[in-house]
Amino acid sequence: MLPPRILRRLVLAPLVIVVTVFMLVTLPFWLVVTAAASLRLPPPQRRGLRFVWFGVAWLTLESAVLIACSWLWVAGGARRQERHYALIRWFLAKVYAAAVRIFRLTLDIQEPELTHDEQAARLTRPIIVLSRHAGPGDSFLLIFHLLELYRRRPRIVMKAALQYDPSLDVVINRLPNAFVPRKAGHKGVIEEIRRLSATMSDEDALVIFPEGGNFTPRRRRLAIRRLEEKGLAEEAERARGMDHLLPPHPNGAITAIEACPSADVIFVAHTGLDDLITIGDVWRKLPFSARITAKWWRVPAAEVPREREDRIRWLYDHWERIDAWIAAQRMAKTG
Template structure:
């Protein structure tokens, strides 16, 4: 169960600072331990050392973000002006700074590369890029896909992302502090679908031209077991057409149309962007990351944009359209995903 906010502020945030200091002091010990644990692996595949360095970098950046958040809170009159545009922008700048540093660290430690296949914009499209809000519908698989997506929306496309997240993510202090000061939503694990849809509608309804609402219609990271359970639920609900289409998709969970449709209905002026990506799909659990993290982390992504005028408005047509797009993502993944990493 998630502790109350004031407890999280008084306990979890200082705990991160303490853990960072302890991690720095005990770093040589951790390096010895993980090196010993991975001696049977070839040197290039000794992932433990890389994971330790990344964890240390993450903790350090978390601590810096918390200190910066405290400074912004003080500068905003002890929080009284945090909802003003000036301080909202400063928090988006803080998120972009944090994610850019994480991205740089991942490039250096994991040799991360991200290749994005995006439409070649005309000069007219470039001039109109930030004249309408967008609703971003992305697949959900692999570690860090949401962080990379938010980073690119901020740094590459100049968007201000909004997202609905699991309430448990508030155990991360910097995420808890910064994200709760911006138009986002955390939903408890047992929240009814209607409650999640209500939050999506709320976030979508007042978007400005440079906002982007990010939704993962699958509802969670892809796993084969989740795929079969999702197909079974569709069958039990009598949605035979959707179940049949879901069986033909091998790399995706069938999309839940409710959230996407609610976002579109709440902001009919928004364009819709679909995001496909692949590269780290087989890294599902922490054990997978430990055993199969590749020497070079290569991610391929593709996105395409549907103008608001071309988005269906009838609910049945929207559902079929959403499945059409998901089938296109599945076909793209089949063509671009790397061979499964060998277990070591």
Template sequence: MLPPRIIRRLILAPLVIVLTVVAVITLPLWLLVVAAASLHLPPPQRRGTRLVWFAVAWLALESMALFACLGLWVASGFGGWLHRDEHQERHYALIRWFLSKVYGVAVRIFRLSVEIDEPTPTSDELSRRLTRPVIVLSRHAGPGDSFLLVHHLLARYGRRPRIVMKAALQLDPSLDVVINRLPNAFVPRKTSESGVLGEIRRLASGMDADDALVIFPEGGNFTPRRRWRAILRLERKGLSEEAARARGLEHLMAPRPNGAIAAIEACPEADVIFVAHTGLDDLVTLGDVWHRLPMSAEIKAKWWRVQAAEVPRDRESQIRWLFDQWEEIDAWITANQPTSIPAS
């Protein structure tokens, strides 16, 4: 169970600022220690220095974001006007700034290259870019994909993302403060499916033309074990057709359709965007980052839009359609596995 919000504000947020000051002051020492400890390793495995630089940069940006949040809170009448449009926009601008800085640091330190394949827009497509809301359905393969997706929605497409997230993410102080001031949802681990669907409907039903609801239909990060558990779950429910199609997915878990369907029903005027990506698939936990972080990495992504008028409206057709799209994502990942300099 998470500590109460007041405890998180009074303890975790100041703790991040203290850690930032200590980390900056002792940075030369940490770099020397890590460099010395890595001398016996071949160059591809000397990832400790890069991780130290990134950790310090992250802490510094977190601290700046927290100070900015304090300023925005004061400017909003000590929190009284936070829900007004102008103050919401300032918080989206803060997230855009924070993610762009983290993205820039990650590209330089980890030598990332990002390639996004998107449809060439027609003049009609360009005119409709911000005339209707969108529901974004993406594969889930680690925290890196979520970060990049939200960053591009904000910076590249001018969207205001709405996300249903695990409540544990509120242990990150800046995320806790900013995201709780915007239309998002944190759900505790043991929340019932009806509770999660209720949050999805709430967020979807309130969307404007420049909003984007982000959903990960797999329900969690892909692992081979979770993939088989998803197949077995379908078999136990007697859904033999869906189970057979799930077996054909090599890189994805079977999509759970209820969240996507709930969003579509709550916002029928929304276009639906599907996102495929690959490149950070193996970096899910801190242990993965430490053991598998490559010298450089190529991240590829592809998205396509289904206009609202083309989205199926009955449940059975929606489930088949969702599996169709998931099979297309799986095939794209197979054809676009990136090359990288391995960690070992």
């Protein structure tokens, strides 16, 4: 059960700062211990030092965000959204820079070619982002790109348990996002999506992951079985044809489109670190140099289907396109 907000503020947030100071003071010790433990491993498997460096960098940045949020609260700026979006932009830029240096991360984003009018339009209308869900870094990279290139203010519906992260808890709760407790179920998620989408301005972006979770073969089989049990034979057949994605849940995407019909829709595919789902996966499988490739497809609001059944088929059409793109990327990598 998630502790009350006042307890999270008085205990968890200060604890992060205390742990950060401890790690900084004892950093030489951890580096020596990690280096000694890695001597017998081949170079590609010597991940310990990199994880220590990145962990300390992350803690330091988290502490800086918490201190900045405290200052904003004392100065009366806790409700100033633009300052908090700037703080998120700074944090993500620093984390991304650390990942580039420490993990040799490269990010290649293939965006659609736009005419001059389309280029202008993409910056003057709200957008609904429908992204595949794969690995721990997809949300981070997606939000970083929205903030940096599109200059958008992302809105996300998240699990309430993520509030255990103090900096996320403080910053995100001061902005138009939603933390949904497990007991709220699917209905609660849909209601929050409707609320966030209906109040978007031209500078906002609602981010949705229609799969509802990371891909695994077992989850794929269960999802197809559920479609069959509901009598959705067409959707089940199309899901069987996708090897790298879970079938999308259409209700969230359709609710967002209905609540904000003026929004353009962007579909996002990405691959590169798909197998790194858990912390254990990251520890065992993280390559010496990491590369993530992403591709975006933009659909103007006027081209989004109007009827529900047409929208479901349209969503599956794009999911099949994403699945084919992932297959092509993997084939190019191995071939």
